[in-house]
Amino acid sequence: MKELSRKEREKLRRREAIIDAAEQIIGEHGFNSATMEEIAEKAELGKGTLYLHFKSKVSIYLAICERGSRLLNQEMAKVLTKDLSGLKMVENIGHVYLKFIQKNPIYFSAFNYYESILDMEEYSNSPIVEKCEENASEAMTFIVRSLQVGMQDGSIKDTIDPKELGLIIWAASKGVMHMAFMKHNVKYHKFMDEIEFSFESLIQNFIHLIGSGIEK
Structure with missing residues (x-):
């Protein structure tokens, strides 16, 4: 398997961090009530960075x-x-x-x-x-x-x-x-x-x- 570059590893790390944060936020508030802002804040990322990984x-x-x-x-x-x-x-x-x-x-x-x-x-x-x-x-x-x-x-x-x-x-x-x-x-x-x-x-x-x- 091809070894990931540093940039690719960082991108993957951020993606996993977003999913971790989303699991917590959606688990606590439900899908309809959870917001992208809350997920970005929980993941300690800017909202713009969040949208680079997930569009919605x-x-x-x-x-x-x-x-x-x-x-x-x-x-x-x-x-x-x-x-x-x-x-x-x-x-x-x-x-x-x-x-x-x-x-x-x-x-x-x-x-x-x-x-x-x-x-x-x-x-x-x-x-x-x-x-x-x-x-x-x-x-x-x-x-x-x-x-x-x-x-x-x-x-x-x-x-x-x-x-x-x-x-x-x-x-x-x-x-x-x-x-x-x-x-x-x-x-x-x-x-x-x-x-x-x-x-x-x-x-x-x-x-x-x-x-x-x-x-x-």
Whole structure:
């Protein structure tokens, strides 16, 4: 790999510092309330310098999405290197994903925002959007691969195509996370007041349900 020049390293350092600052500001105030001025101040940069790296708050949020999905994939990839049955791989990947989101809610919000703008023409050729899409595709590959391993070693039912099953698990995981975050939000369905659950219990019960459902 080509070694970066001093100027390139400094540019990268500033870019990462901006993303760090944006994670804090958006995490505290929310995406709509956060401003470019606050992010620049937190990063200890002039507003002009900030705009040299990111043209808008949206582009920064997408950079947060890319970072989060990349870090999550790094953790998920480790599961596939372990000597586990396919079923255990699926369960471990589930724990990695759900605990990662619990620890980094800003990334879950960024993931959802990214998905909300996918059909907007202005972002169709964005390099950062393409990178986010590559990361999402890689994450799905990890899930599908673990399902394939399980179908081969006999720990997972082979009655559903692994790609379709992976999509079901992905979608269900997002729904569980959304419901967990709603419980901590001011606005949520009133029926949730009648259900006692913790973030941890929701995670454990969901993973157990998925595991028992696909186990052969």
